[in-house]
Amino acid sequence: MGKNWWKESVVYQIYPRSFQDSNHDGIGDLAGILTRLDYLKKLGIDVVWLCPVYDSPNVDNGYDIRDYKEILDTFGTMEDFDRLLEGLHSRGMKLLMDLVVNHTSDQHEWFQQALQSRDNPYHDYYIWQDGTTDKLPNNWESHFSGSAWEYVPHLGQYYLHIFAKQQPDLNWKNPKVREAVKDICRFWLGKGVDGFRMDTMNFYSKVDGFPSVEGVEGLVRAHRFYQNGPHIHEYLKELHRDVLSLYNGMTVGETPNVTPEIAKLYTGDGRDEVNMLFQFEHMSVDSGPKDKWDLIPWDFVKFKKIMSKWQTSLHGCGWNSLYLSNHDQPRPLGRFADDSVYRVESAKLLGTMTHTMEGTPYIYQGEELGMVNVRFSDISNYRDVQTLNLYADLSAKGVSHREIMRKVYTKGRDNARTPMQWSGERYGGFSDTEPWIELNPSYLEINAAQQEEDPNSVLHYYRKLIRLRRQYPVMVYGDFVDCLPEDPARYAYRRTLEGEKLFVLLNFKDRPADFYQPEDMDPSRWQLLLSNYPADSDPCGPLRPCEARVFYQKEASL
Numbered sequence: 001m002g003k004n005w006w007k008e009s010v011v012y013q014i015y016p017r018s019f020q021d022s023n024h025d026g027i028g029d030l031a032g033i034l035t036r037l038d039y040l041k042k043l044g045i046d047v048v049w050l051c052p053v054y055d056s057p058n059v060d061n062g063y064d065i066r067d068y069k070e071i072l073d074t075f076g077t078m079e080d081f082d083r084l085l086e087g088l089h090s091r092g093m094k095l096l097m098d099l100v101v102n103h104t105s106d107q108h109e110w111f112q113q114a115l116q117s118r119d120n121p122y123h124d125y126y127i128w129q130d131g132t133t134d135k136l137p138n139n140w141e142s143h144f145s146g147s148a149w150e151y152v153p154h155l156g157q158y159y160l161h162i163f164a165k166q167q168p169d170l171n172w173k174n175p176k177v178r179e180a181v182k183d184i185c186r187f188w189l190g191k192g193v194d195g196f197r198m199d200t201m202n203f204y205s206k207v208d209g210f211p212s213v214e215g216v217e218g219l220v221r222a223h224r225f226y227q228n229g230p231h232i233h234e235y236l237k238e239l240h241r242d243v244l245s246l247y248n249g250m251t252v253g254e255t256p257n258v259t260p261e262i263a264k265l266y267t268g269d270g271r272d273e274v275n276m277l278f279q280f281e282h283m284s285v286d287s288g289p290k291d292k293w294d295l296i297p298w299d300f301v302k303f304k305k306i307m308s309k310w311q312t313s314l315h316g317c318g319w320n321s322l323y324l325s326n327h328d329q330p331r332p333l334g335r336f337a338d339d340s341v342y343r344v345e346s347a348k349l350l351g352t353m354t355h356t357m358e359g360t361p362y363i364y365q366g367e368e369l370g371m372v373n374v375r376f377s378d379i380s381n382y383r384d385v386q387t388l389n390l391y392a393d394l395s396a397k398g399v400s401h402r403e404i405m406r407k408v409y410t411k412g413r414d415n416a417r418t419p420m421q422w423s424g425e426r427y428g429g430f431s432d433t434e435p436w437i438e439l440n441p442s443y444l445e446i447n448a449a450q451q452e453e454d455p456n457s458v459l460h461y462y463r464k465l466i467r468l469r470r471q472y473p474v475m476v477y478g479d480f481v482d483c484l485p486e487d488p489a490r491y492a493y494r495r496t497l498e499g500e501k502l503f504v505l506l507n508f509k510d511r512p513a514d515f516y517q518p519e520d521m522d523p524s525r526w527q528l529l530l531s532n533y534p535a536d537s538d539p540c541g542p543l544r545p546c547e548a549r550v551f552y553q554k555e556a557s558l
């Protein structure tokens with residue numbers, strides 16, 4: 001497999017609503033992002049992935065698009081967008097747009113037309129089933145609670161919505177839908193954007209006949225009937241052939257429920273589909289079979305096995321995305337390490353892992369500061385449609401406030417959506433007025449201004465990580481060996497590329513652990529590249545709580 005710019009890049013994800021407000025309305029906007037480009041440049045990232053900024057009624061914060069070729073007025077204008085793109089390009093950074101084409105908003109012109117009558121030319125842009133109010137087409141549950149079908153009385157039909165009822169699924173079987181998607185892609189690529197993050201990409205093709213899941217009571221997530229469906233590869237190849245292949249862009253598909261075998265079908269060399277996926281196996285270690293709210297303790301050894309399996313399975317035949325957080329996930333520190341006593345060490349530990357594996361690392365805004373989850377006591381402080389629907393659904397079923405909030409505190413999406421913590425000033429430097437969602441009170445202690453001053457901060461450490469990736473090709477392209485797969489506390493792995501060796505030793509526990517030395521490496525010849533503790537002790541001494549060390553060794557040239 002060849003070298004590519006997108007393999008060597010580090011991506012930074014921006015959730016525009018919460019990044020930087022510039023016009024005093026408490027909502028982040030494009031002009032606000034523009035004022036922070038130097039911050040991003042200094043961080044060292046190569047690519048920005050911008051969550052949706054298109055015109056939208058914002059039932060799902062922009063993932064419900066009303067017009068794919070307009071900018072949401074709250075975020076600014078197309079001129080602001082052009083300035084942002086130019087600002088990124090002139091600083092040597094690229095821009096990925098979020099392509100949300102599994103569904104549109106119910107306010108999109110196509111859906112409004114589709115609602116008019118069964119023979120409207122746009123009716124077939126969506127997915128319909130005949131029926132009556134008293135009988136749902138099947139037992140599929142929406143990801144945002146309740147049935148995945150909504151009845152339209154004057155048509156005598158249900159439409160499918162895997163997400164909110166204001167997000168009707170598009171009918172990809174209709175060639176006109178596929179042409180419309182290509183047209184959207186051409187529009188943005190024509191403007192000079194550098195690629196797409198493809199929202200719920202493996203949902204485009206649904207199984208024929210919309211069968212119910214057998215043997216269950218009530219509604220269930222019917223993943224196998226609409227993820228990795230029968231025509232998905234055809235559709236992606238067509239999009240690649242007709243549009244994506246004509247640009248040197250980058251594509252990353254969001255794909256829950258994929259194995260490495262399935263991932264190779266999407267990303268393999270010569271498959272001509274997309275460059276890489278966001279797989280979710282490691283994000284599922286702390287949930288039971290029902291859904292993400294089904295909380296279970298996670299198992300560190302299992303987690304490592306998943307990470308390592310993806311490393312070795314795709315080496316030489318696919319490409320990984322490396323991430324632990326995004327706008328849909330809780331903050332990772334409390335989840336995978338420690339967000340209290342060892343918060344700083346944990347943030348550096350997890351960052352070390354995502355930047356020293358094979359794949360493209362993704363940093364979600366605030367991760368580079370070690371931001372943590374939020375706990376609002378009242379549900380009225382929450383904004384996320386998924387969280388609010390869950391609360392209504394479970395309350396109606398008699399589940400206690402306390403029990404629901406435990407789920408929300410652990411997995412709710414607003415954990416990641418509180419405003420960016422730029423400084424300790426009022427409203428955290430995000431805005432000068434009350435923001436659309438409250439700040440996490442931790443901004444007084446955790447913020448970019450304070451970390452800029454502190455050379456031992458998470459922010460400075462992330463800059464170092466990104467710099468090292470650029471300097472050492474073994475960090476990008478080296479192969480991967482898990483040295484201690486069964487170890488209950490340490491993750492130890494080795495990477496090799498043409499005589500260069502990297503050894504990464506991570507103590508995931510909040511207590512000391514023994515050092516470990518791989519047999520084929522020589523402490524007298526290796527160099528400690530990086531550690532998340534001050535370098536005042538023996539590099540081969542015992543590991544301190546949540547300690548990370550990265551060693552590098554180059555074979556003498558023959």
Ligand code: GLC
Pocket residue numbers: 060063064100163199200254327328
């Ligand atoms: C993806 C997005 C999420 C959104 C959903 C529906 O999972 O990341 O934020 O709610 O798709 O578009």
Ligand code: CA
Pocket residue numbers: 021022023024025026027028029074
């Ligand atoms: Ca604003």
